[in-house]
Amino acid sequence: MTKRPFDVCVVGSGPGGGIATYVLAEAGLKVALVEAGPVLRAGIDYGMHTWPYETRQTRRAALGLSLHGLRPETNHFTPVGDRPGHGWLKALGGRSLCWAGHSLRFGPLDFKKWPISYEEVAPYYSRAERFMGVYGYKDGLYNLPDGEFLRPVRMRCPEQLLKRGVERLKAKGWKMEFVAQRKAILTEDHWSKRARCHYCGHCMAGCDVDAKYTSANTPIPLALRTGNLTLFTEAMMTRILMDPSGRRVAGIEYTSPKGVVEKVEAKVLVLACSTIETARQLLLNKSPEFPHGLANGSGQVGRNLTSHFGVDVVAYFQELRHRDASNDDGTDYFHSLLTGLYWERPNPNFEGTYQVQCGSGLRPGLTIKDVPGFGSSLKRGLRERNIGHAVMDMQGSLWISPQKFVDLDPERKDRYGLSLPRVHLHYESNDIAMAQDMVETCEEVVRAAGGEILSTPRKITADKLGIDYNHWVGTARMGRDPKTSVVNLHGQSHEVANLFIGDASVFPAYPEKNPTLTNIALSWRMSDYLIEEFRRGQLG
The missing domain is CATH 3.30.410 (Cholesterol Oxidase; domain 2)
Incomplete structure (x- = not known):
C-alpha cells in the first residue's frame, strides 16, 4: 500500500486517460497513472523504418510485438453473434499509438441527441486541436465544424x-x-517539438518519429515534468477498492507480470480503460451495495454498445x-x-x-x-x-439496441482469474x-x-458487414437521469461520487464521425470539473 493516497488514480493511458493525467497533474494534483502494458519507444520497440535484421528481436518478442508494428491483445474477449472484434493494445499510450489520427469534431446536429451542447464542448475541441496538432482545411460545413488547424x-x-x-x-x-481528411499529425513546426511528418504512410503501425499525436509522446511526458505524476506500468488493475461504507472508492489493486499484488490509494478514481474494458471492470466489482456491478444501479453498464x-x-x-x-x-x-x-x-x-x-x-x-x-x-x-x-x-x-452489449463470460477467465468480457453484436x-x-x-x-x-x-x-473494433463507445453512457445513465454530464458516477469515467464509454449517442477527438475533449472537460470539485472540497 502506498504511504499516502494520491489525489487521483487514472487507470488506462489511451486518449482519454492520457489527457486527463496531463490536465490533473498540471493543476497540481498528485496523480497515479496505472497502465497494464509497458513503455514502448517509437522507432525502437515499434516502427516501420528498419530492415528485419536491424530490429531488436529479443525485446520485441518479449513484449509480444510483431516484426515492425504493434500487436494488439488476442484471445482477450468472447465474441457473440456477427463477428465482433475488440482492439486492446497494452502499452503506455494505448491505442493512441496505432490510431490513424483522424480528428473530426461532432457537430451541433450530433449533440442534439446528447444532454450537453456543441457550444459546451467547442472550447475543449479547440484546446485539444492546438495541443495535439491537427491539420486540415476549413471547409465551412455546419455539422462538421472547422477547427484550429495546421x-x-x-x-x-x-x-x-x-x-x-x-x-x-x-x-x-x-x-x-x-x-x-483532418488528422492529428504535424505538417509544420509545433509547440510540442515533435518531428514533422515525412509522409511514409505507416501511421497505424506506430509513428517512428512521433509526428502523430499519442498519449505517450505529448501529455504523459508533460505530466511527468510537473513532478506530480507517478507512473505504474505493466500493472493490470484486478480490483477496485472501496471504503468502509462501500459507497466511495478507496483505490485500486493491481497485479504485476510476476504475480505480485500491490495497492494504490486515491481520493478519486478515473477509469479510462476503453469502452469494453471499463464496462468489464465495473461489472466485475460487485458488492452488497452494488450487486449488479459498481455504479450499475441503472443496469446500463455494458448496454448501449455501438461502433x-x-x-x-x-x-x-x-x-x-x-x-x-x-x-x-x-x-x-x-x-x-x-x-x-x-x-x-x-x-x-x-x-x-x-x-x-x-x-x-x-x-x-x-x-x-x-x-x-x-x-x-x-x-x-x-x-x-x-x-x-x-x-x-x-x-x-451502428444502430443501438438490446442486441448489442457487453457482459461477463461465465466460463472463460483471463490470467488473473477474472471473467473475460463477452461482446454481443447482431446486425x-x-x-x-x-x-x-x-x-x-x-x-x-x-x-x-x-x-x-x-x-x-x-x-x-x-x-x-465489418465492424470497426477500435471505435466502440457507449457502455457507461452520460445522462441527467440516474435511472437511465451511468454518469452525469461531467463523467462523474451518479452513485459513486469519487468515480469518474474518461473514455468513450460515456458517449450517449454516436454519429458517423471518428471518436478520438471527442473523447479527448470530453476527458479534458471532465478533468476541469474534477479540479474544481477538489477546490470546492467535495473530493478531498
Missing part, C-alpha cells in the same frame, strides 16, 4: 476524381460533400493509369471524406447516417492484387490498377439498409466521376 494535406489524384463525381451529383440536387461498421466499394479511373504516382506518399491511406449525407433530411429507410473514408494511389503494399496475366503484363496491370484505384470505405453509425435491418444505401450512393459517385467499379458488395447481407 497546414492541410491534399487529396491524391483518384480522390480528386471522386470529388468531381460528387460535384456533378450535387449539381443534380444530391446533398453531400467531399472534403480532405462504426461498413463495407467497401473500389473504383478505377483508367484516365489516370499513366500518371506520375511519385507523390502518392501521405499520412496513411485515407486522405478524403464523403460526408454531409442525411444530416438535415433523414433517409426514410434507416435512422442515422454514415460517412465514407476514401483512399487511393500507390502505398506500402498493393491494394489491388487481383489482376489477370503474368510477367510484364501482370506487372503493368498491377501498376496501372493501383495508380488509378480509389477505395470508398463506409463508416456508419439489424437498420444497419443493413444503411449499408445498402452507401453501396448505391458510392456506385453513383464513381459513375458520375467517369470511373469503373472494380469491386462492390452489391446486395447487402449481415455477413458482408
Whole structure:
C-alpha cells in the first residue's frame, strides 16, 4: 500500500486517460497513472523504418510485438453473434499509438441527441486541436465544424476524381460533400517539438518519429515534468477498492507480470480503460451495495454498445493509369471524406447516417492484387490498377439496441482469474439498409466521376458487414437521469461520487464521425470539473 493516497488514480493511458493525467497533474494534483502494458519507444520497440535484421528481436518478442508494428491483445474477449472484434493494445499510450489520427469534431446536429451542447464542448475541441496538432482545411460545413488547424494535406489524384463525381451529383440536387481528411499529425513546426511528418504512410503501425499525436509522446511526458505524476506500468488493475461504507472508492489493486499484488490509494478514481474494458471492470466489482456491478444501479453498464461498421466499394479511373504516382506518399491511406449525407433530411429507410473514408494511389503494399496475366503484363496491370484505384470505405453509425452489449463470460477467465468480457453484436435491418444505401450512393459517385467499379458488395447481407473494433463507445453512457445513465454530464458516477469515467464509454449517442477527438475533449472537460470539485472540497 502506498504511504499516502494520491489525489487521483487514472487507470488506462489511451486518449482519454492520457489527457486527463496531463490536465490533473498540471493543476497540481498528485496523480497515479496505472497502465497494464509497458513503455514502448517509437522507432525502437515499434516502427516501420528498419530492415528485419536491424530490429531488436529479443525485446520485441518479449513484449509480444510483431516484426515492425504493434500487436494488439488476442484471445482477450468472447465474441457473440456477427463477428465482433475488440482492439486492446497494452502499452503506455494505448491505442493512441496505432490510431490513424483522424480528428473530426461532432457537430451541433450530433449533440442534439446528447444532454450537453456543441457550444459546451467547442472550447475543449479547440484546446485539444492546438495541443495535439491537427491539420486540415476549413471547409465551412455546419455539422462538421472547422477547427484550429495546421497546414492541410491534399487529396491524391483518384480522390480528386471522386470529388468531381460528387460535384456533378450535387449539381443534380444530391446533398453531400467531399472534403480532405483532418488528422492529428504535424505538417509544420509545433509547440510540442515533435518531428514533422515525412509522409511514409505507416501511421497505424506506430509513428517512428512521433509526428502523430499519442498519449505517450505529448501529455504523459508533460505530466511527468510537473513532478506530480507517478507512473505504474505493466500493472493490470484486478480490483477496485472501496471504503468502509462501500459507497466511495478507496483505490485500486493491481497485479504485476510476476504475480505480485500491490495497492494504490486515491481520493478519486478515473477509469479510462476503453469502452469494453471499463464496462468489464465495473461489472466485475460487485458488492452488497452494488450487486449488479459498481455504479450499475441503472443496469446500463455494458448496454448501449455501438461502433462504426461498413463495407467497401473500389473504383478505377483508367484516365489516370499513366500518371506520375511519385507523390502518392501521405499520412496513411485515407486522405478524403464523403460526408454531409442525411444530416438535415433523414433517409426514410434507416435512422442515422454514415460517412465514407476514401483512399487511393500507390502505398506500402498493393491494394489491388487481383489482376489477370503474368510477367510484364501482370506487372503493368498491377501498376496501372493501383495508380488509378480509389477505395470508398463506409463508416456508419451502428444502430443501438438490446442486441448489442457487453457482459461477463461465465466460463472463460483471463490470467488473473477474472471473467473475460463477452461482446454481443447482431446486425439489424437498420444497419443493413444503411449499408445498402452507401453501396448505391458510392456506385453513383464513381459513375458520375467517369470511373469503373472494380469491386462492390452489391446486395447487402449481415455477413458482408465489418465492424470497426477500435471505435466502440457507449457502455457507461452520460445522462441527467440516474435511472437511465451511468454518469452525469461531467463523467462523474451518479452513485459513486469519487468515480469518474474518461473514455468513450460515456458517449450517449454516436454519429458517423471518428471518436478520438471527442473523447479527448470530453476527458479534458471532465478533468476541469474534477479540479474544481477538489477546490470546492467535495473530493478531498
